[in-house]
Amino acid sequence: MLASAACLAGCVLAGHMLQDEWLAVVITRAATDRSATARDAVLEAYGDRAPANLPVRAAAPLAQLALDGARAGATPALRALDADRAEGLIRHLRDVRPGWDATLLLVAQRELLVHATATPAAIDAFSASYRERPFHNAAAIWRIAFARVYWTALDPVTRRAAIEEAVWQVRYDNGQRGAVGDQLGPHAPRKRDIPR
Known part of the structure; x- marks a missing residue:
């Protein structure tokens, strides 16, 4: 039974x-x-x-x-x-x-939606997303675009993380190289320019 x-x-x-x-x-x-x-x-x-x-x-x-x-x-x-x-x-x-990378990115996106600019809460959440997940294939293009637009508001560690993610996207070309280039324009790293 x-x-x-x-x-x-x-x-x-x-x-x-x-x-x-x-x-x-x-x-x-x-x-x-x-x-x-x-x-x-x-x-x-x-x-x-x-x-x-x-x-x-x-x-x-x-x-x-x-x-x-x-x-x-x-x-x-x-x-x-x-x-x-x-x-x-x-x-x-x-x-x-609270520390989940998806949560942090959603907080940053919500702040942008509500305030139409990056608030300190958005910048903090964005920076924390890099600490939680330095390379995020699904969110990389959004993060690179955010970093490009709000570069001066980012701390040096987050700037470095954004650069490393952009380089990683270009170096390993997982289908997003063109999108990274679109975000960074003529300053996009090219695979041949990246030291191995």
Whole structure:
């Protein structure tokens, strides 16, 4: 009898974990797709869930989708709704994963959205993202662009980290060399110029 109850509990737990994993995959795929249709569909389906009822690994991509919607939503009302969604998700992430690189980048992006410039909180979060994850392939272009625009506000350690990330992106050409060049213009490091 006890074994049957344990087996049933295990099955329920496995089902719950599978559901969480599926949800995280759906949200992450929509975030990497970057299409407005996928973004809006996922936000419509999951955007109003309490952040505590989402798997933690789904909260960051959902917050990214909400920030994207807040920037580019179809109507002012939808942009405001997505900004509120992003705020709630980021607040939750700051509570449960405060030093997570994704949380730090979301804080910086949210500050830019709300204030239209890099606040001290955005600069601090941005700098901390380099301490947490010096090389971040998925966010590298955004981080390089941020560093280029707010260079004078960055401390020397963060500047160095941004340069190293740009060089790494160019040297190992993981498909982003052109995007780095677009960000840095004529000053972009070329592979042949980088010492081995």
